Amino acid sequence: MKRSYLGEFEEIVLLTVAVLEGQAYGVAITHEIIEQTGRPVRLNQIHAALHRLEEKGMVSSEMGEPTAERGGRRKRLFQVTAYGRRTLVEIQEVRTSFWGRLGGLIHPATSL
Amino acid sequence: MKPQPPRFADRLLRWFCAPHLLEEIQGDLHEEFAYQLGRVGLSAARRRYWRDVLGFVRPFSLRRPSKEETTTLMNPIMIRNYIKIAIRNLTKNRAYSVINIAGLAAGMGVALLIGLWVWDEISYSTNHEHYDRIAQVRQNQTFNGSVQTWTSMPYPMGQVLRSSYGSDFRRVVMSSWNEDHILSVNDRRLNKRGQFMESEAPEMLSLKMLRGSRDGLKDPRSILLSESTARSLFGDADPMGKLIRMDSRFALKVTGVYEDLPDNSAFSDVTYLAPWDLVFVFNDWLKKMEDPWGMNGFQVFVELADHVGLEQASARIRLAKRQHVEKDDLRFNPELFLHPMSRWYLYSEFENGVNTGGRIEFVWLFGIIGVFVLLLACINFMNLSTARSEKRGREVGIRKAVGSVRGQLIGQFFSESLLVVFIAFLLALLLVQLSLPAFNEVADKKMSIPWTSPWFWLLGLGFGLLTSLIAGSYPALYLSSFQPVKVLKGTFRVGRFASLPRKALVVVQFTVSVTLIIGTIIVYRQIQYAKNRPVGYDRDGLVMVRMTTKELHKHFDVVREELKKTGAVTEMAESEGPPTSVWSTNGSFSWKGKDPGLAVDFPNTGVSHDYGKTVGWEFKLGRDFSREFATDTAAFVVNEAAVKFMGLKKPVGEIIDWDGHPFRIIGVIRDMVVESPYEPVRPSLYCLAKPHDNFAIMRINPTVGTREALAKIGTVFKRYSPEAPFDYQFVDQEYGNKFGYEERIGRLTTFFAVLAIFISCLGLFGLASFVAEQRTREIGVRKVLGASLLNVWSLLSRDFVLLVAIAFVIAMPTAWYFLGTWLQKYTYRTEISWWIFAAAGFGAMALTLLTVSFQAIRAGMMNPVKSLRSE
Numbered sequence: 001m002k003r004s005y006l007g008e009f010e011e012i013v014l015l016t017v018a019v020l021e022g023q024a025y026g027v028a029i030t031h032e033i034i035e036q037t038g039r040p041v042r043l044n045q046i047h048a049a050l051h052r053l054e055e056k057g058m059v060s061s062e063m064g065e066p067t068a069e070r071g072g073r074r075k076r077l078f079q080v081t082a083y084g085r086r087t088l089v090e091i092q093e094v095r096t097s098f099w100g101r102l103g104g105l106i107h108p109a110t111s112l
Numbered sequence: 113m114k115p116q117p118p119r120f121a122d123r124l125l126r127w128f129c130a131p132h133l134l135e136e137i138q139g140d141l142h143e144e145f146a147y148q149l150g151r152v153g154l155s156a157a158r159r160r161y162w163r164d165v166l167g168f169v170r171p172f173s174l175r176r177p178s179k180e181e182t183t184t185l186m187n188p189i190m191i192r193n194y195i196k197i198a199i200r201n202l203t204k205n206r207a208y209s210v211i212n213i214a215g216l217a218a219g220m221g222v223a224l225l226i227g228l229w230v231w232d233e234i235s236y237s238t239n240h241e242h243y244d245r246i247a248q249v250r251q252n253q254t255f256n257g258s259v260q261t262w263t264s265m266p267y268p269m270g271q272v273l274r275s276s277y278g279s280d281f282r283r284v285v286m287s288s289w290n291e292d293h294i295l296s297v298n299d300r301r302l303n304k305r306g307q308f309m310e311s312e313a314p315e316m317l318s319l320k321m322l323r324g325s326r327d328g329l330k331d332p333r334s335i336l337l338s339e340s341t342a343r344s345l346f347g348d349a350d351p352m353g354k355l356i357r358m359d360s361r362f363a364l365k366v367t368g369v370y371e372d373l374p375d376n377s378a379f380s381d382v383t384y385l386a387p388w389d390l391v392f393v394f395n396d397w398l399k400k401m402e403d404p405w406g407m408n409g410f411q412v413f414v415e416l417a418d419h420v421g422l423e424q425a426s427a428r429i430r431l432a433k434r435q436h437v438e439k440d441d442l443r444f445n446p447e448l449f450l451h452p453m454s455r456w457y458l459y460s461e462f463e464n465g466v467n468t469g470g471r472i473e474f475v476w477l478f479g480i481i482g483v484f485v486l487l488l489a490c491i492n493f494m495n496l497s498t499a500r501s502e503k504r505g506r507e508v509g510i511r512k513a514v515g516s517v518r519g520q521l522i523g524q525f526f527s528e529s530l531l532v533v534f535i536a537f538l539l540a541l542l543l544v545q546l547s548l549p550a551f552n553e554v555a556d557k558k559m560s561i562p563w564t565s566p567w568f569w570l571l572g573l574g575f576g577l578l579t580s581l582i583a584g585s586y587p588a589l590y591l592s593s594f595q596p597v598k599v600l601k602g603t604f605r606v607g608r609f610a611s612l613p614r615k616a617l618v619v620v621q622f623t624v625s626v627t628l629i630i631g632t633i634i635v636y637r638q639i640q641y642a643k644n645r646p647v648g649y650d651r652d653g654l655v656m657v658r659m660t661t662k663e664l665h666k667h668f669d670v671v672r673e674e675l676k677k678t679g680a681v682t683e684m685a686e687s688e689g690p691p692t693s694v695w696s697t698n699g700s701f702s703w704k705g706k707d708p709g710l711a712v713d714f715p716n717t718g719v720s721h722d723y724g725k726t727v728g729w730e731f732k733l734g735r736d737f738s739r740e741f742a743t744d745t746a747a748f749v750v751n752e753a754a755v756k757f758m759g760l761k762k763p764v765g766e767i768i769d770w771d772g773h774p775f776r777i778i779g780v781i782r783d784m785v786v787e788s789p790y791e792p793v794r795p796s797l798y799c800l801a802k803p804h805d806n807f808a809i810m811r812i813n814p815t816v817g818t819r820e821a822l823a824k825i826g827t828v829f830k831r832y833s834p835e836a837p838f839d840y841q842f843v844d845q846e847y848g849n850k851f852g853y854e855e856r857i858g859r860l861t862t863f864f865a866v867l868a869i870f871i872s873c874l875g876l877f878g879l880a881s882f883v884a885e886q887r888t889r890e891i892g893v894r895k896v897l898g899a900s901l902l903n904v905w906s907l908l909s910r911d912f913v914l915l916v917a918i919a920f921v922i923a924m925p926t927a928w929y930f931l932g933t934w935l936q937k938y939t940y941r942t943e944i945s946w947w948i949f950a951a952a953g954f955g956a957m958a959l960t961l962l963t964v965s966f967q968a969i970r971a972g973m974m975n976p977v978k979s980l981r982s983e
Binding site: 026047066071074075 | 144
């Protein structure tokens with residue numbers, strides 16, 4: 001099956017969009033990722049990743065409501081598409097199956 | 113008020129960010145700023161803001177969405193439409209199309225011709241496999257403080273180079289000059305030029321052997337023939353192993369036949385090669401010479417060894433001759449150097465020991481002229497297209513209104529110019545094909561269009577593409593920028609300065625043309641000036657015959673008596689060299705009051721008693737040689753230049769010492785122009801004492817027809833010298849050949865000047881007709897109000913006359929500078945007088961008026977009722 005593959009960063013962004021459930025836009029995603037992973041991500045990276053994901057058809061977007069702190073500008077809200085969801089599930093399954101076959105050979109303590 | 117993000121950063125973002133993404137990106141950035149403001153404070157937030165904005169300089173945010181995602185620029189349907197419209201436009205405005213295409217075709221044709229010529233020039237000798245490894249040994253010698261560069265070498269040079277510098281050279285080949293010899297097979301006799309070369313020559317020159325091998329010259333009595341020589345001697349028979357008699361002295365066996373060398377090769381007129389050792393058989397005195405290093409008479413060619421650079425080898429052999437010459441010759445300080453084959457032809461001139469170029473100047477000159485002529489044609493194209501822009505403007509408006517984007521319009525205009533250029537290119541090829549024979553004649557070449565060469569087509573196409581880009585760029589970029597609303601509403605008016613570039617281009621055209629006119633006039637004046645120079649003898653009816661066998665010389669007195677009796681010649685004599693070049697010079701002269709340090713080298717020619725009478729010497733002082741004075745065998749007739757050089761007050765009777773023998777000056781003649789007609793005549797001496805058996809010189813009796821006289825001379829010559837073919841040359845023709853080079857340049861510049869003017873006038877004609885058409889209504893109104901034909905004419909002509917006048921002002925100093933530099937080369941040169949400029953300016957002006965007047969008068973004659981009713 002022909003399928004677009006996801007980079008690790010794209011996968012994180014996609015997951016974050018899914019977690020934020022309809023309230024996903026640039027700033028919110030950035031803050032969420034910083035909080036959850038501690039990675040020093042920047043706004044422009046998130047925008048670029050969202051742009052790529054949208055091109056791949058993993059997310060869809062629409063313009064939301066303007067707010068005051070945005071100077072009256074609207075935000076673009078993102079949602080995971082069915083295709084994006086399926087991709088995430090597949091990634092999860094592949095990993096699970098590999099982890100299953102690994103049979104505990106790697107322990108977090110010794111993995112480094 | 114709440115702190116705001118840095119304004120400049122915001123502006124920057126607005127500038128680079130794609131508009132459709134701006135809102136969300138800016139919104140996010142502002143929200144982030146507000147968040148950071150609360151977290152880290154104002155200045156840190158501002159810094160972060162800057163960093164974030166710069167972070168957005170990325171392809172996704174820079175890229176604008178393409179507006180016409182459905183219509184690609186190169187849609188085949190649209191291209192078909194462009195071509196259709198282009199063809200309709202061409203056929204609708206026939207006059208414009210003809211002017212455009214004819215002008216472009218002429219320009220491209222010239223550029224093609226010049227391209228072929230330049231290619232031919234720079235590929236000279238490249239047929240030799242070892243082209244970049246072959247060099248000729250030359251020497252710089254100092255005479256009276258100035259350095260002369262000679263090609264001639266003493267004959268032991270080759271041996272020395274081989275033995276002492278062997279590691280630098282793969283091959284060293286001694287060679288004679290290209291000499292005439294009679295080759296005979298049975299009763300077939302031909303006078304052919306060839307060289308005596310050492311046996312490695314065929315290998316070095318990578319001759320393509322059709323028969324035999326490159327080892328052919330190893331046999332001391334052998335000869336290699338070029339294909340055409342073999343054919344003219346043996347017809348279709350196999351020449352291998354056959355015997356050829358050379359100068360009826362000895363027999364040589366044909367050991368090989370090589371393919372004729374191409375015309376643009378340094379050795380193209382070498383029609384046979386014979387072994388080098390024969391030089392010593394012909395000139396048995398060579399081996400007896402006490403000091404073989406004192407006589408420079410041969411050429412030395414070398415092929416560099418692998419990994420040896422030309423510069424290094426050249427530096428190493430510098431003193432190779434100096435080490436061997438006698439003490440007395442050390443003052444000339446002979447220094448050797450290598451002149452590479454790649455520079456023999458184009459960089460052949462040396463001045464004071466420094467290579468100063470040569471033909472390469474003409475490669476540049478004509479290359480530049482070619483580019484200019486092509487540029488003139490492109491300018492026509494641009495001018496006519498922009499001039500007609502107002503008409504096409506409406507089409508542009510409609511196309512834009514219907515949905516064309518600018519890119520499409522640019523594409524349209526480019527495809528239109530491509531079409532015109534394509535047609536013009538085909539025409540140019542036709543023109544070149546037709547004019548090539550004539551051009552070859554003028555340029556003294558044998559060129560042809562390399563139809564089968566992919567390089568030619570690639571270059572031709574590239575060149576066509578380039579032309580259409582240059583020619584089409586202005587209309588494409590200019591016309592496509594029109595605003596549809598203005599054009600369609602009719603309020604579109606080209607501004608006052610819209611025609612400025614057009615005018616500038618016309619000025620460029622006429623500057624080039626006028627410069628070329630002035631150049632042509634001056635080149636011809638220079639040739640005429642040198643032709644009118646008094647030559648010091650009478651060339652008319654003077655015929656010379658090279659005496660290749662010595663039979664004639666032995667019976668010369670009988671031959672002379674017999675010929676004079678037939679009435680074919682009025683006088684005849686013998687001489688060592690022809691009257692049109694110097695064959696022999698000597699140095700060891702001294703005279704009363706000579707500075708002992710002065711080194712001289714005078715042309716010194718052996719003649720027979722009647723030489724002066726035959727050529728028509730003009731005596732200033734003294735008398736000619738006479739049979740009545742036995743002492744005349746130790747006498748000189750000298751020219752005025754010699755008297756002046758030696759500073760003799762009373763030259764007649766003075767003694768000149770020549771190698772210890774006293775010679776008395778018996779007569780002084782007016783300078784005889786023997787060498788270049790552009791240079792001063794060298795101090796020259798004539799004597800009876802030297803051998804004079806090389807040339808028979810005859811003055812044909814003017815009362816007898818030339819052909820009849822020649823027939824009579826031929827029969828008498830044949831009787832006494834049956835071996836030698838009767839080959840004669842007219843002295844005036846030989847003398848005329850001295851102008852060949854300048855005349856060729858003259859003819860070529862004339863050709864280019866005429867073309868440049870033709871193309872410029874075509875353009876002017878088109879522009880004038882456009883202006884007349886544009887001002888139809890104005891002229892109508894003027895006529896109604898009482899303007900005369902003359903008024904209208906001057907109204908329309910004034911602008912153009914002004915442009916040509918400006919061009920003239922620019923062209924004058926340009927031409928003066930370049931031609932002044934050119935004339936500097938000649939010692940005898942014409943002056944650049946003011947009337948040349950006046951004539952060129954007047955001519956250009958007259959042509960302009962003629963061209964413009966046709967349109968102006970037609971416009972002036974038009975019935976105003978018709979022109980005013982049309983709206």
